[in-house]
Amino acid sequence: MTTGTSAFPLAMRRIGMIGGGNMAGALVRGLLVSGRVGKEQLIASDVLEEKRRALAETHGIVTTDDNAEVARRSDLIVLAVKPQVLGEVAATFADALSPETLVVSVAAGVPLRALEALFPRARRFVRAMPNTPALVLAGATGLAASSGATDADLAAATALFEAVGRVVRVDEPLLDAVTGLSGSGPAYVMLVIEALTEGGVKAGLERTIALSLATEVVYGSAKLLVETGDDPARLRAMVTSPNGTTLAGLRALESKGLVEALVAAVESATERSRELGREAAERLTKPK
Numbered sequence: 001m002t003t004g005t006s007a008f009p010l011a012m013r014r015i016g017m018i019g020g021g022n023m024a025g026a027l028v029r030g031l032l033v034s035g036r037v038g039k040e041q042l043i044a045s046d047v048l049e050e051k052r053r054a055l056a057e058t059h060g061i062v063t064t065d066d067n068a069e070v071a072r073r074s075d076l077i078v079l080a081v082k083p084q085v086l087g088e089v090a091a092t093f094a095d096a097l098s099p100e101t102l103v104v105s106v107a108a109g110v111p112l113r114a115l116e117a118l119f120p121r122a123r124r125f126v127r128a129m130p131n132t133p134a135l136v137l138a139g140a141t142g143l144a145a146s147s148g149a150t151d152a153d154l155a156a157a158t159a160l161f162e163a164v165g166r167v168v169r170v171d172e173p174l175l176d177a178v179t180g181l182s183g184s185g186p187a188y189v190m191l192v193i194e195a196l197t198e199g200g201v202k203a204g205l206e207r208t209i210a211l212s213l214a215t216e217v218v219y220g221s222a223k224l225l226v227e228t229g230d231d232p233a234r235l236r237a238m239v240t241s242p243n244g245t246t247l248a249g250l251r252a253l254e255s256k257g258l259v260e261a262l263v264a265a266v267e268s269a270t271e272r273s274r275e276l277g278r279e280a281a282e283r284l285t286k287p288k
Contacts, residue, residue, distance in 0.1 A: 010036055010159040016074030018067055018089065019081040020046030020055050023106055026135045027078060028059050030163030033137070045070045071096035076156060079105040079115075083276075086110055087284050090118040097122045102153045104128055104160065108179065109276035112146045112172055114284040123148035126157040129178045130164065132186050139165030140185075142178030176277065180270030188265055193218055 015037060017024040024044055031037045042061040046052050052063035064070065071077060071093040081089050086107045097103070102124045105115055115125045125146040133139045141161040145154045154169065161167045170178060193214045200210025225232055240246045253259075 010076075010156045013037065013041065013076045013156060014074045015042050015076045015078065015160075016070035017042070017044035017078050017080055018070060018093070019079070020044045020048070020051035020063065021080060022135055023130060024078065024080040025055060025058070026137070026139075026164050027080070027160065028055060028061060030134075030137050031160070032059060034163045036159060036163055043070050043073055067093035068096040071101070075100065076102045076104065076160075078160070079103065079107055081107060083107040083110050083280055087118060094119050094121065099123055102126065102149070102156060104157050106130060108183070109273060110280045110284065111277050112144070114281045116146065117285045124153050125149060126154060127172060127175060128157065128161060129175050129183050130161060131182050134161075134164040137164050140182040141165060141167050142175050142182065143167060143169050144172040144175050145169075176270045176273040177266075179273040180266045180268070183273075184265070184269040188262065189218060 015031070017028065024046075028042060028044065031042070032039060039060045042059070043064065044052070044055050044061060045064050045067050046055075047065060049065075052065065055061055056063045067089065075098070077097070079086065079089075086105075097119055099121060101122050103115060103119060103122050104126045106128045108129065110127070112125050112127055115127070116122075119125075123146075126149055127144045128141055129143075130139050130141040134141065139161070141164070143154065143157055143161065145157070158167050158169070168178070193211070196214035196217065197207065197210045200213060201207050205213070221235075225235060228235070236250075240250065
């Protein structure tokens, strides 16, 4: 990644959202709630009038159906559209981009080289892999920058996603692992909550009570880990007494292969992410 002085702090950025769906809404909310930007710095576009109206009414930002207008009025563009339509959407505003525009993509699986092919006028790109808890400002996002992005560009992208949670920076090939772990991870955790709930029901609890307890167990355990900064193995040992109930439960999990299953889930999702990235690159860089 190169260094440069032309990019400026996020507080001075004019930020445009191409796509007005859930992730764009989460970013707008996070940016405004955190005070990182003012609503006058934000603009969003979407083909659906109801999404434009929701963003405008909820957050007081300018919205439009013209992607090129967003590109002209912004120096940081967030591509918040599905990868299947990215090529079609890119064609509506690629010519309106300035070489100084920072393009931040949350289109899952679309590699930097495909973005560079879609937007030949731009040279600064950051790929982001957020996850669904960003919708409640508790997300985890992995970032990877192109060679043309400056340190200030990556700092701006980091600040952008810190408004909706935690951020890690990785080299682009590792974004597939980020996808397999934190991108797909909420689904694994929801399955764990479902299973814990079912266990509670089989043990005699009402389903609503079991679900409430299972949810708080996952939330509270994660909060304990975050706030103590301790090692998860040590925290697990703290509640595992010799010949106690927790040990009996852990032995049951081990006998059913829980650890191996979760490791396999991350590995399988990571490999699928790699496959989708290759497919996206082939589709989006194919000569017209």
